[in-house]
Amino acid sequence: FDQREGHIWVDGRMVPWADAKIHVLSHGLHYGSSVFEGERAYGGQIFKCTEHSQRLRRSAELLDFEVPFTVAEIDAAKQLVLKESGLQDAYLRPVAWRGSEMMGVSAQANTIHLAIAAWEWPSYFDPATKMKGIRLDLAEYRRPDPRTAPSASKAAGLYMICTISKHRAENKGYADALMLDWEDNVAECTGANVFFIQDGVIHTPQADRFLNGITRQTVIELAKRRGYEVVERRIRLEELAGFTECFITGSAAEVTPVSEIAQYRFTPAAMTKTLMDDYTAEVQPKAKAARNNAA
Numbered sequence: 001f002d003q004r005e006g007h008i009w010v011d012g013r014m015v016p017w018a019d020a021k022i023h024v025l026s027h028g029l030h031y032g033s034s035v036f037e038g039e040r041a042y043g044g045q046i047f048k049c050t051e052h053s054q055r056l057r058r059s060a061e062l063l064d065f066e067v068p069f070t071v072a073e074i075d076a077a078k079q080l081v082l083k084e085s086g087l088q089d090a091y092l093r094p095v096a097w098r099g100s101e102m103m104g105v106s107a108q109a110n111t112i113h114l115a116i117a118a119w120e121w122p123s124y125f126d127p128a129t130k131m132k133g134i135r136l137d138l139a140e141y142r143r144p145d146p147r148t149a150p151s152a153s154k155a156a157g158l159y160m161i162c163t164i165s166k167h168r169a170e171n172k173g174y175a176d177a178l179m180l181d182w183e184d185n186v187a188e189c190t191g192a193n194v195f196f197i198q199d200g201v202i203h204t205p206q207a208d209r210f211l212n213g214i215t216r217q218t219v220i221e222l223a224k225r226r227g228y229e230v231v232e233r234r235i236r237l238e239e240l241a242g243f244t245e246c247f248i249t250g251s252a253a254e255v256t257p258v259s260e261i262a263q264y265r266f267t268p269a270a271m272t273k274t275l276m277d278d279y280t281a282e283v284q285p286k287a288k289a290a291r292n293n294a295a
């Protein structure tokens with residue numbers, strides 16, 4: 001992945017992809033003082049660009065460091081990276097971390113860096129294949145108590161247990177793993193939020209103890225626009241037996257139906273399909289512009 005063509009924006013400069021390196025004694029690498037974003041561009045426009053830039057800065061603040069670029073500067077840098085990539089549809093990855101001046105738990109004076117890369121990351125499946133749903137394992141690790149970790153931050157350190165959980169799930173033949181919280185409520189997947197449907201009502205875990213995804217918020221808005229009832233609440237694992245549909249949401253995952261979580265089975269149906277289609281329409285700049293003009 002580190003030997004591609006193209007450029008990566010690093011601390012305000014475009015650097016050839018293969019030369020965008022950091023020192024091995026970077027604090028971000030040793031102590032996890034790093035935050036990142038994951039976002040997509042559709043038809044040359046970054047979806048909810050400013051929201052992602054704001055979240056990046058907020059994620060860093062929760063780790064007590066400041067990204068040395070304003071939201072407007074981050075937005076502009078992302079636009080530049082997208083333009084230079086020549087891609088219309090792309091995935092963008094901004095990452096900010098503490099540098100290498102001091103080594104130790106404390107590194108208050110270390111320079112904060114910001115890099116932004118963009119690459120092609122297509123939606124893997126065509127809609128028909130997607131509607132079959134993916135299979136999820138149940139992770140052993142729990143999402144941490146907000147008193148244990150800054151759980152609202154998109155911090156690299158919070159992904160340590162996600163990677164372990166996802167690898168273990170993949171090794172058992174699953175696509176991903178569902179994670180519970182420390183009180184055994186349903187929380188989220190390793191890189192996406194989760195929704196369930198029962199009798200025409202949408203249920204999703206209350207996002208006060210894990211990342212309140214931008215896609216999650218968008219899908220809730222789209223569901224409400226359709227007149228669907230959305231209930232945000234604590235959900236126990238045993239309740240999964242009563243839900244008929246399930247899907248996950250994320251900037252990378254978009255809206256992806258789920259057919260199976262551990263012993264529980266779901267059949268992706270009309271409401272999931274409607275939200276999948278509404279999300280696809282919402283992210284397309286042309287469709288959105290046309291709708292706004294019609295409104």
Ligand code: PMP
Binds near residue numbers: 154192193216249252
């Ligand atoms: N939870 C986790 C752990 C994630 O990594 C992501 C992806 N950023 C999400 C939820 C969904 O967030 P978003 O919709 O903002 O991409």
